[in-house]
Amino acid sequence: MKFDYIPGVPTPRTPWRRLSLLGLLGFAVAAGTAQLSGSFLAASVQADALNALGQQSPNDTSGADFDSIIQTAVKDALTVPEASQWTTVSVKSGQNLSIIFEALGLAHDEVFDLLSLGGDVHRLKKLISGDELHIRIADDRLEGLTYSLDERRTLEVRRGDRGLEAVTLTAEIERRSTEIAGEIRDSLFLDGRRAKLSDRMIMEFADIFGYDIDFAQDLHPGDRFAVVYEELYRDGKKLRDGDILAAEFNSQGHKLRAVRFTAPDGNTAYYTPQGQSLRKAFIRTPVDFARISSPFNLRRLHPILHTIRAHKGVDYAAGTGTPIKATGDGKISFQGAKRGYGNVVTIKHGSGVETLYAHMSRFRSGLRTGSRVRQGQVIGYVGKSGLATAPHLHYEFRIDGLHKNPMTVALPRANPIEARYMARFRSDSAQMTAALERADTRLASLGALARP
Ligand SMILES: [Zn+2]
Known part of the structure; x- marks a missing residue:
């Protein structure tokens, strides 16, 4: 069985990271479907983990079956480079924070916002050649940054509920892990808040499982969630929340679990307890709400040329200026004007995969042929340059030069845990699974108490 290979018409996933919290508030259990389907395809087929699992024995609730489905799916898929969450930047001579941020596709005001935090953040104004920054970016926003100030102190910046926050970690900082579990009554957002999760934590939770669960459409009352996360303390006083270490979503008895793992090279990602990645190497759609x-059609009457010409891509109608996102990590292999395509960008992703984005009104400033781009990074804006009657994005997905239907092509998972880190991961994973189970048990006993 394949759960993430979609045989018919797939549903573009909800772009969680782009949804405002206000938007999330509206995603109640009952109302979710109607609100979303209007923006996307009328014929939406959910072919995700939950549906696939739903066809299995309902009594088999181990995370292992979820994992084996992923493994089967991965086996005949492409191997592609890891879509990394953290980028390590080695500062070269003459580089400052603005130059580094621009190269990463971050807007100028991100530098300003960061430096205005004060304190040890000021050290980032005096970067010298050879310094290392670990940077996490999502949706073109700075999500996290760490910088070693000296042997004992590390500057850690992250985005919290109220924007960027910085803390200097020293030996005195204590990290405690906390478990929280809750039950879905209304929506992930409302019930997450009831369980005392921060808004930020709820967004991260949704993000971790975002490739497998559509939290707007797949929720059922009685579904349960559990989160193990870090809290940072100094002198017995809580400074702030840290990262989610492990998470679980239990949908009608089917448990999906995620464990955070940081490899020695600094790359951090979430994996199933068996070590499979929870991310995919590509997102399905390069534009949100389009x-x-x-569709992809090998015998189409061309709207301008009026001849039968294969349409070897998918067109997304969207207003001029709508941001276009790279669907996977890669390197821009061409950026420029090309006959019918107009302003076009092609990205090489490794393993013979290349994606193409045409008819742009303009390119993203700071990017050029040869630039590295990340999954989800904005690379340009919708337009109607070249042969186009109205503003739209023409998107192609090629494997070894052959055009594939972007709507149905098998999207590979990002790479699993490397074999050499597996032993360490398994021991982390066992601890985290135990913590998730503690949270579960506590919730169950609270539930038993509440019942008359
Ligand atoms: Zn087209």
């Missing part, structure tokens, strides 16, 4: 105006 409508498909022309």
Whole structure:
């Protein structure tokens, strides 16, 4: 069985990271479907982990079956480079924070916001050649940054509920892990808050499982969630929340689990307890909230040329200026104007995969042929340059030069845990699974108490 290979018409996933918290508030259990389907395809087929699991024995609730489905799916898929969450930047001579941020596709005001935090953040104004920054970016926003100030102290910046926050970690900082579990009554957002999770934590939780669960459409009352996360303390006083270490979503008895793991090279990601990645190497759609105006079709009457010409891509109708995102990590292999395509960007992703984005009104400033881009990074804006009657994005997905239907092509998982880290991961994973189970048990006993 394949759960993430979609045999018919797939549903573009909800772009969680782009949804405002206000938007999330509206995703109640009952109302979710109607609110979303209007923006996407009318015929939406959910072919995700939950549905696939739903066809199995309902009594088999171990995380292992979820994992084996992923393994089967991965086996005949492509191997591609890891879509990394953290980027390590080695500062070169003459580089400052603005130059580094621009190269990463971050807007100028991100530098300003960061430096205005004061304190040890000021040290980032005096970067010298050879310094190392670990940076996490999501949706073109700075999500996290760590910088070693000296042997004992590390500057750690992250985005919290109220924007960027910085803390200097020293030996005195204590990290405690906390477990929280809750039950879905209304929505992930409301019930997450009831369980005392921060808004930020709820977004991260949704993000971790975002490739497998559509929290707007797949929630059922009685579904349960559990989170193990870090809290940072100094002198017995809580400074702030840290990262999610492990998470669980229990949908009608089917448990999906995620464990955070940081490899020695600094790359951090979430994996199933068996070590499979929870991310995919590509996102399905390069534009949010767009409508498909022309599907992949090898015998199509061209709207301008009026001849039968294969349409070897998918067209997404969207307003001029709508941001276009790279669907996977890679390197820009071409950026420029090309006949019918107009302003076009192609990205090489490794293992013979190349994606193409045409008819742009303009390119993202700071990017050029040869630039490295990350999954989800904005690379340009919708337009109607070249042969186009109305503003839209023409998107192609090629494997070894052959055009594949971007809507149905098998999207590979990001790489699993490397074999050499597996032993360490398994021991982390066992601890985290035990913590998730503690949270579960506590919730169950609270539930038993509440019942008359
Ligand atoms: Zn097209």
